[in-house]
Amino acid sequence: MALDGTVRTRGWAVGTPGPAADGPLVPVDRAVGGPGPRELLVEVEACGVCRTDLHLAEGDLAPHRAETVPGHEIVGRVLAVGEGVAGFTAGDRVGGAWLRGTCGVCRYCRLGRENLCPYSVYTGWDADGGFAERTRLPADYVYPLPAEADPAQLAPLLCAGIIGYRALRRSDLPPGGRLGLYGFGGSAHLAAQVALAEGATVHVLTRSPAARDLALSLGAASARDAYDDPPEALDAAVLFAPVGDLVPVALAALDRGGTLAVAGIHLTDIPALNYQRHLFQERNLRSVTSNTRQDGADFLATAARIGLHATVTRYPLDDAPRALADLAADRVNGAAVLMP
Known part of the structure; x- marks a missing residue:
């Protein structure tokens, strides 16, 4: 929180895409703002490092906007709730995933195939993600998560899983x-x-x-x-x-x-x-193209039922460039997770 009351966050953004070993991530300190309508402001507890983040950082996927904060396997606590949000309150633990929004009216959305929506948007590609201390997430696309579980264990479930x-x-x-x-x-x-x-x-x-x-x-x-x-x-x-x-x-x-x-x-x-x-x-x-929200709900229920266990390597948020380089070089066994 800045002295003037503005909510700020430190984190990492994709600067000039290139090989992970050359450091395409750049540190940022920027205002994140309060939640807009149907949004949640979230304090990030853990964020998985996905191979899609690597593709974005290295330029395999073209950036959708300049200096976007990557990260879409987000586990965090709700800090504030925007107008029109139901079902979440401050302190709740939630998960933010890759799929961030769809139009809801195209033929794919109406058929229950929202993963194919031509107007879909994605966390860490179209909007800032979880390689940061705080982020904003659309409430309609987050998942409720167990309050007492290890956040590092939960993070890889949100995309890899x-x-x-x-x-x-x-x-x-x-x-x-x-x-x-x-x-x-x-x-x-x-x-x-x-x-x-x-x-x-x-x-x-x-x-x-x-x-x-x-x-x-x-x-x-x-x-x-x-x-x-x-x-x-x-x-x-x-x-x-x-x-x-x-x-x-x-x-x-x-x-x-x-x-x-x-x-x-x-x-x-x-x-x-x-x-x-x-x-x-x-x-x-x-x-395989993205996922539907039903995929996420079904998988998380399955993971809880079978006692799924993620093998994780934890990195401090400040070590995000090293985590990305380790992923590129196959030095990560299981999943890499950033811990702000």
């Missing part, structure tokens, strides 16, 4: 099926726990030895290098690594009728596919 959950559903994994997970970071290690709780056999394929060890400790049946063959044909697979070269690898590992869901917002170019080897026999290739 929700997107992994949607990707899992998009993969059409049958009951008791064989699932391959390509890449095993913040999102995949949460999706794996959901799949295992639902009776799936999980095979993890990733380049990181530490991630392979984590996968086995969580109950994966096998853990191999990303370009290796799994020990058996797969009913479903999810590609979490943003590596287009892995698309034909994963498709070739599918059994007849299997589905590969690509979970990321960014993917390097996919090499040429061979129809007979990669797609014939009704193998399917699907993308």
Whole structure:
């Protein structure tokens, strides 16, 4: 709080996008203001560092506005409530996620597919996010969170968990099926726990030895290098690594009728596919685009029911550039979380 009563926040914004090791984040100290209509002013307790934040900082995703504060896995306490907000009061713990707003009237919104809304906006891309001490969030798009839980444990659930959950559903994994997970970071290690709780056999394929060890400790049946063959044909697979070269690898590992869901917002170019080897026999290739609020509610309920546990590496807010660089270099086991 400034001397004149203005609410201010310290944090980090994306300056000139570039490699994480070169420091694209710049420190900021700016007024955040009180909550507008249907908004909450939130004191950030923890914010996960998502690969989408890395894509924004490195320029894989074009900025939507200059010097935006990234971060969309936000756990915090309500400081103030704006006009027209119902269901939240000061002191409540809430979660802010990637999806920040939709039009509510387009054909996609009316069909319950708000993740495809052409007018959707996103936290940390279209408006300041959680790499900061305080932020404002739209009340209609936040989630109530348990008051006594560890905020660092909750933070990765708000995007890594929700997107992994949607990707899992998009993969059409049958009951008791064989699932391959390509890449095993913040999102995949949460999706794996959901799949295992639902009776799936999980095979993890990733380049990181530490991630392979984590996968086995969580109950994966096998853990191999990303370009290796799994020990058996797969009913479903999810590609979490943003590596287009892995698309034909994963498709070739599918059994007849299997589905590969690509979970990321960014993917390097996919090499040429061979129809007979990669797609014939009704193998399917699907993308995953954002999430609906219902996805978030369903996943958070599932996470509470199965006792999902996030593996996290905590960083002080002042170390946000190091957290981003560690994520880029695969030095984070599980999920990175900033603690203001």
